Amino acid sequence: MLEHMSEARITPPPRKVSEESLRRLRSHLGSLNTATLQRLDSTLPWYRKLSPDDRSSLGMVAQRGLTGFLAWFERPSTTMTTLLAEVFGGAPTELTKAISLQKALQLIRTVVDVVEALVPGIVQDRDQSAVREAVLRYSREIAFALADVYARAAETRGAWDSRLEAVLLDAVLRGDEPDEIRSRAAAVGWNGTDGVLVMAGSTPTTDQPGFISDLRRSALRAGLDLMVGVQAERLILVVGGVVDPARSAEVFVGGFGDGPVVYGPMVDSLTEAHRSAREALAGLSAACAWTRVPRPADTQDLLPERALQGDPTATEVLLHRVHAPLAAAGTNLLETVDTYCELGHSLEGTARELFIHANTVRYRLRRVSEITGWDPLVPRDAYVLQTALAVGRLHAPTEAFSL
Structure with a gap:
């Protein structure tokens, strides 16, 4: 992942220090590493709770960070990108799985704190200023590198999650086996x-x-x-x-x-x-x-249009949830709603056509609304009911027609 980092921003090489200071740093590298691991264990509670394998991996990152700092200090011509690749090695993917970016930065900050606290006492006095400046610049580059690692990991994870989600959606739309859908749903965190x-x-x-x-x-x-x-x-x-x-x-x-x-x-x-x-x-x-x-x-509000387009589910709903309950309630309701729709939704006209009182028409239409959930007095609902009556005629035996 680090090989994709931009080389446009080149970090200036550190100021040279004496050979004696470099020799002292090399000789104290083991003690610095030990002090770093001790500091991690004593100051970061989450580090102590990690599994032994994760602790070992993060310890190696910290150790390579110290080694990389010394290598950069000894060879100013070495590019920072090369050193960062040596620091993280094959760890970026494992690092992002083990800890969050915030915790990774805490780890690097702990390494820097140890170096800042101990290195001035190791190198010669005349080189302390150069060492402090190098530590600051190196820690800044490490922080940028970590941000890049985690950003790329997030992009990769997001792309993979999108593919898993697309596969799950396809399984849902096809109505695949329940066990397969549950398995895929668990993979995407549904x-x-x-x-x-x-x-x-x-x-x-x-x-x-x-x-x-x-x-x-x-x-x-x-x-x-x-x-x-x-x-x-x-x-x-x-x-x-x-x-x-x-x-x-x-x-x-x-x-x-x-x-x-x-x-x-x-x-x-x-x-x-x-x-x-x-x-x-x-x-x-x-x-x-x-x-x-x-x-x-x-x-459900589009049942008439769906039925006209040949949707069998809509036809079944109109037939069994609208027409059949009305037919079971008696032919009076079917006759009344049919006449009401045919005569332009006129209560008085329906009453005259059926030779009944207008209040009887109102009562029957109210019963239709109670039974079906669609109110004939609402134009759109009346259209649904009228379509349901037509569907009922198309699917009923010829001798059953009474309207």
């Missing part, structure tokens, strides 16, 4: 154990390059888990920890591009999310048929 829903819409334009980060921040603020999938011009979100689907959808609607945004029904777990995804995508495909479609829209 925590959404409660309600899960899927949202679909258009991908934002190129002038919003940070939209995925914005979506993740929104999820964090709302206490929701989030999986993001970009499929060309289509953006798909899998949202976990949902309690109120409409409210959760509102959290993310601003992260989509122009056009409809549709969310599917809430399901109990990620292994069932393919059902929510299927309905959300079907709703998105059919949303263009409703010119006043809300944003975001519940896919």
Whole structure:
């Protein structure tokens, strides 16, 4: 990782010191290393809690740091990048796994403190100023190198996490085996154990390059888990920890591009999310048929358009959750809602057509609303009911028609 560091900023070589001071530094290198390890153990509680292997690895980094400082001091022509590669060697990846950047800087600071405290008493008096200056410059370069190591590790980890997330999203959309989905979800750190829903819409334009980060921040603020999938011009979100689907959808609607945004029904777990995804995508495909479609829209509000487009799930919902309950309640309700819709939503006209009082019409329409959840007095709901009646006729035996 260090080989990619820029050479544009070349650190000036340290001022030369006497051969006697260099000889003293070389002879005290072991004692400096021992003092450093003792200081790490006594001042950094987290260091004492590390496993023996991690302690050994970090101890080697500290030891190479001291050796690298002396090498740079002895050979001013050596580039800092070369020395830093010698200091970290094959450790960067292991270092970033073992400790955070903050702890790594604490480790280097401890090494520098030991050097600053002990080295002036080792070298000749005339060389102490040059040594202190070299320690400051060397520690600064080590800090820059650590920041670079951790930044590159974060980029690599982020790219790998994105690939894992993409594989998990594909498994969810396909409805793969539950065990496989659970395994992949654990790999990406998915925590959404409660309600899960899927949202679909258009991908934002190129002038919003940070939209995925914005979506993740929104999820964090709302206490929701989030999986993001970009499929060309289509953006798909899998949202976990949902309690109120409409409210959760509102959290993310601003992260989509122009056009409809549709969310599917809430399901109990990620292994069932393919059902929510299927309905959300079907709703998105059919949303263009409703010119006043809300944003975001519940896919259940798009049942007529989905049925017209041939979505079997929508047809089943209209048939079994709307038409069948009304038919079971008696033909009066079917006849009343059908007549009401055919006569332009006129209560008086329906009453005259059926030879009943207008209040009876109101009562029957209220019963329709109670049974189905769609209110015939609301124009959009009346359209859903009218479509459900048509679906019922198409799927009922011919002799069963009574309207």
